[in-house]
Amino acid sequence: MQYQYDVLVIGSGAAGLSLALHLADSVKVAVLSKGQLHEGSTWFAQGGIAAVLDDQDSIDAHVADTLAAGGGLCHEESVRFTVERSKSAIDWLINQGVDFTKDEAANSYHLTKEGGHSHRRIIHSADATGKAVLSSLIARVKAHKNITLLERFIALDLITQPDPNSRKLRCTGAYVYNHADDHVHAFQAKSVVLATGGASKVYLYTSNPDGASGDGIAMAWRAGCRVANMEFNQFHPTCLFHPKAKSFLITEALRGEGAHLKLPNGERFMQRFDERGELAPRDIVARAIDHEMKRLGADCLYLDISHKPSDFIAEHFPTVKARCLEFGIDITKEPIPVVPAAHYTCGGVVVNAQGHTDLVNLYAIGETSFTGLHGANRMASNSLLECIVYARSAALDIASKIAAIPEPLPCPPWDESRVTDSDEDVVISHNWDELRRFMWDYVGIVRTRKRLERATHRIKLLQKEIGEYYSNYRVRGDLIELRNLALVAELIIRSAIERKESRGLHYSLDYPAPAPVARDTILVPTNYAAQDVFVTDMLAIKS
Known part of the structure; x- marks a missing residue:
């Protein structure tokens, strides 16, 4: 079965639902949730959202605090872009019905303070802010006639086709596994948005729910998009x-x-x-x-x-x-x-201020993306803010372009003719456990060259096993996640090896001091999507 929409949003947290709501008055949107709607990271976010809401605070102060926490790697233009839009983001959430905690004595919203902040600027809903935000967004999304919510649908890979307006490839959808019927279906759309969250399940001990397996980051990399600063995993x-x-x-x-x-x-x-x-x-x-x-x-x-x-x-x-x-x-x-x-993946898929990736018509927002906001260490409560700000920015960009985007060409159905049902699912659980244990031991809070070399050796062996298994057996949700998690682990290890210094969340006993110049770690895939595609390659793709 094939599905057709104007915009396909992969991920149903604060970023994905916010973008869907911003777009739905003018286009038809599908939102895919890999589990139940309340199973993602947003639901479990306790603290709050950082925003300049008090007369004693200022945009410059919030920017300065974020830059200081980021260890010299924040992109100041991205930080200012986000902070300048913080009040309007909160106003929008209030309009969606989010019930933030009030300070009755002051006749205003209660603001708390968290690590790295010089002012009380964290607006919250008691200690369950994510639940309050997501509940309001879900209610709004379910009430909108132009938004289709699909639960227990997990994306495998992005669909790409030649872009008629350039010599590049464009994203036209994704192959998606449906838990209910145990089959893979093609979802096609003019624009695709990755809002799948981070990859903290790559570690043995994590605050994240089970679904944080880096799906969007892995799919974007396989489709030819750059990733950046994957070594900065916040604990x-x-x-x-x-x-x-x-x-x-x-x-x-x-x-x-x-x-x-x-x-x-x-x-x-x-x-x-x-x-x-x-x-x-x-x-x-x-x-x-x-x-x-x-x-x-x-x-x-x-x-x-x-x-x-x-x-x-x-x-x-x-x-x-x-x-x-x-x-x-x-x-x-x-x-x-x-x-x-x-707890949080500070790196991700490289995007611009509109959330656009290297692949035509593909966007990434929220924890999946690398905007430059977080640098080498995310400051507390800037994450939900980034979700709301970039969801709106990406939605505005999509809305301005979508009328001119041609309909996708028909894509081939998912081929299951040469695979069989597995009778060895124990392999998946063992590989999952091994991956998360050696990442915790070798690529954790404190790192060394020797530990990273061990991790490199282990991930190569593990990926070979996973690749063979993926090629021979029908896909299931846990296999899809394991494949993605192993790829993200490789990207984290490669990035950590490249950074020969200690900065922010990356601390190396071999290089305990920061380098004189702060630079991002940008990994470029061999099929880099932003470069022109040769005509012969385009013909091969069409055939």
Whole structure:
């Protein structure tokens, strides 16, 4: 079966749904969700959205804070582009029905402070901001007649065809696996948007849901798009440490409201690493926790907000309080055991200010993309802001061009004639586990040349096994994700090897100092889409 739409959005988080809403009054949009709508990273975002909303704050201050946190690698024009649009982004979300927490005494919205920020500028909905944002966007999307929401559809690869207006290739859709009927279908569209999130599931310990397997990044690379700064994987300093707690993040807002990080003996330690203490940027805090855990041989450290009034904790952090109580931890009376965990992919598919990639008619927004905003370390609560700002920017660009884009040519159906059903799915689970373990051990918070060389050797062997399996058996969701995750792991390893310095989230014991000049790590595929395609190649593609 083939599906035809004006715009195909792959991903159903804050970025994908926002873009769909901006476009849907004029075009027909399909939004693919690889699972249920509430299973993506947006739903689990606790802290909030950074924006200049207070008279005491300024765009210049927010820009300066972001540049400082980014370790010299932020693109200042991208940072300013985003921050200047922060208030309008929040106003738009409020118009969509997002219920942000109010400060009744001040007759305004409550703003909190997080690591790296010089002002209180984090607008939030208690400690479940992502849930509030996504719930409102889902309600709006479901009510719109021009938006088709398709759950449990996972994209495999992008469809490309010759572009009639240039000597390049254009993206005209994607092959998509439907869990319901267990078949692959072709989805075609004039414009395609990747909004699939990041790739933190490449690590053994992560705050991300299972779907964060780097699908959009992998598909874009295979289609000929550049990726940048994949070595900068942000490890959130504070994930709940409990054998039965899967991927539960302890929001940075706790530290913003005065929570203390402590050693097992109750001693505070962050002032020894940074004068900002618990409010230092995430890369510093995560490395400090990692250092102390290794020094002491401790399984975890502790985050303590019990010195604050119980009513204050219950009002500001109801989600954290309730979740911890499920595991017998009363945060009003005792500290929370925490460990660092992979949290955010700062690199991604290279895009411009409109979210456009190297491939004609292909866009990437949100965590999938590399805009230059985050540099070597993402500052807290800038991620949801980026989703909303670039969703609107990309939508405006698509709307201005779509009338002139010709309909895609018919594409061949997915060929399953030479594959069989697998009776060895255990191979997938074993490879998945092996990949995530060696990435954690060799390409984690602290890296060395020897560890990266080991990772290079392991990923080559693993990709060979996965490639053989993918070629011989019918695809399933877990195999698609494993294939993508292995490719993203290779890109992370290659990028980390290229960076012979320590900067931001990339810390190397072999190169502990930063290089004199800060440069992005840009990987270019052999089938680079931005170069002209020779006529002979175009004929071969058509045939």
